[in-house]
Amino acid sequence: MPHHEQSEMIRDQRDLSRGARQILSGSGVRMIARILLIVFVAKMYGVAAFGRLGETVAIIELCAAFSTFGLNKTLLGELANTDGTAHSLSSTVYEGLLLATIISITIAIVLWFSWGVIFPTGATPRLAALGVPLIAMSDVALTATRHFRTVAWDTIAKAIVKPWGFLIFALLGYFLSSSQILGDQLKVSLIEALIGGYILSLFCAALLAFFVATKMYGLPQQSPLIKNSLRMGQRSFPIAINETGIFALRRIDIIILGLVVGPSASGVYYLGRQLATVVEKIRYMYEPMLAPIIAQAQTDGKIGEHLSRLCLFIFTVQLGMLSFTVLFGEQIMTWFGGGFAVGASVLVILLLSELIDGTVALTELPVVFRHPRWPPRSILFTVFIECMLVGLFAHYFGAMGAAIGFLLAMLTLASIRLILVKRLFGFMIFNWSYLHILTLAIITTILGYGILEFGDNKLPMQFIAGSIFLSCYIMIARKLLRPQKPVKAN
Structure with a gap:
């Protein structure tokens, strides 16, 4: 192997190790929060509520996966193919965000008005539909931060802010739903408290993602061009189908099981x-x-x-x-x-x-x-x-x-x-x-x-x-x- 290729391999291995350490440390923190959340929800909310949460999250994350439109993979290639200037990098990022915003909000609106058909018994609040744009747009913003070969912010948002935020909001929601502090008119059900905590955790993670992306790329100097966003979407469409399918592999089974057997x-x-x-x-x-x-x-x-x-x-x-x-x-x-x-x-x-x-x-x-x-x-x-x-x-x-x-x-x-x-x-x-x-x-x-x-x-x-x-x-x-x-x- 030529000397320059050996140097590149050493650099790649160093970056891989650094990224793995960042994600591993974040995974440990995330795993603790996940286990605490599962124990709390399973014991306090019950098996049926836990199953209803799983069905709801599966639907929202599956829709969000399509709304991201493959940009969590292809955006890195789009950024690598630019001329490397700050203007071109920024334009590419915001054109990708515009594409994800249009698709995710459209799907969220459809979900909002069809929620009664999906859950005819009113088992879960339609507020869950807001999770689609929150997940999609934050995923694209966090992907953009990885162009500089750092996964620290991605790890912080997904391994700390989202799971620990969900745990805190779920605890707070359970307390509010089981107490009289809000009064009978403002009282929320257990499932409403659980879904509300989930949406609030996604909102906090999205805020962090947008803040970091704007710090790295700056605010857009001009409005993103919709035609460039559509072209990007055309190039990433095969990967959008692929990424949606990957998410479907671990979501569609929960949805089908809930329909066939129950929560x-x-x-x-x-x-x-x-x-x-x-x-x-x-x-x-x-x-x-x-x-x-x-x-x-x-x-x-x-x-x-x-x-x-x-x-x-x-x-x-x-x-x-x-x-x-x-x-x-x-x-x-x-x-x-x-x-x-x-x-x-x-x-x-x-x-x-x-x-x-x-x-x-x-x-x-x-x-x-x-x-x-x-x-x-x-x-x-x-x-x-x-x-x-x-x-x-x-x-x-x-x-x-x-x-x-x-x-x-x-x-x-x-x-x-x-x-x-x-x-x-x-x-x-x-x-x-x-x-x-x-x-x-x-x-x-x-x-x-x-x-x-x-x-x-x-x-x-x-x-x-x-x-x-x-x-x-x-x-x-x-x-x-x-x-x-x-x-x-x-």
Whole structure:
């Protein structure tokens, strides 16, 4: 490798590590807030309210994903293709924001007037529709901040302001709804308090996003041109379909389950989904910083080297979490309330699904930038498969059936992504290191299970088994992990 390419690789790896540390620190803070929020809402608001929250958030975030119109990926490429002047960068950012604003407000208005059709019993307030423009516009603004290879503000908004704000507002809302301080005329229901807290947390995150974006790019010197926004939207349309499909993969199953079975089953499933999201976010430690690196990469070799190393690392971490959940899944779910104990198997299946998806998910980034028409096709096909399988299995097996349908959909998507990256770039991501890590996980899980059985599953033995499992897995995995160069396909 030439000297200048080695220097670029070192710089890229340094930026990836820095971004991962920023997101990892934020993920820890976010995970604490998420767990506290889940415990509080599940115990105080109840399983049905928790399920109704999951259905509402799924609809809002799915609409917001389309409203972003793929700019959370393509905006970085648009900024990389400018002449680099402050004026051109600023114009591009505000043209992207204008596009997201138009689409998101239009969808929010449609949702506002059709909310009674979606929830005919008036189970949730139509105020939730305001979340669509708040999420979409803040996502575009935060994406613009990553052009300068920093994810700090993205992490602060999504890992601190939004989850902790939601927790604080949910606590306040519960207090107001259960007390007489507002009087009978102003009294709000539990679900209104919960949805109101969600919207207020999105508003706070949006304020921070707009403040940081204007500090970095300045205020627009002239009104954004609508024709340039429409052209940008035309270029990003394939990715808009792709990103909406990706969000649909983890939202449509909750919506279908709620329609087929009801809010109690969707509450159990939504809890498993929230816990599995912690594992899913492992790949997002690197994706925000990897996206601009791949967008600016000059050779396929650099892309392949980054992907090979990161996919193996993600597989190792997520497999360790899956194995730990196999040992302690029932205890984890019971901690959130007795009504959730039945979801232990659901959680294991969801984590297995996230392992399959997370291991190969990053391979989609170069396809997005180089061959943008392929990802939407694969995502739409997978969503179609998921809708059929989740609807079918959920009808007979409830939350477990929805998890099985999601697992089969993730297997389908992972297979398509591996085929695409092999044909388009000639890379084979898997190597013998994956088998070594899998063997390690099986052995340490069996060891932990044996300790639990020997100790009759008492709390001290659970602690010992968990400590031994984590210590052995981390110690041996560190020795097995080595940077792997991509193998050229024949």
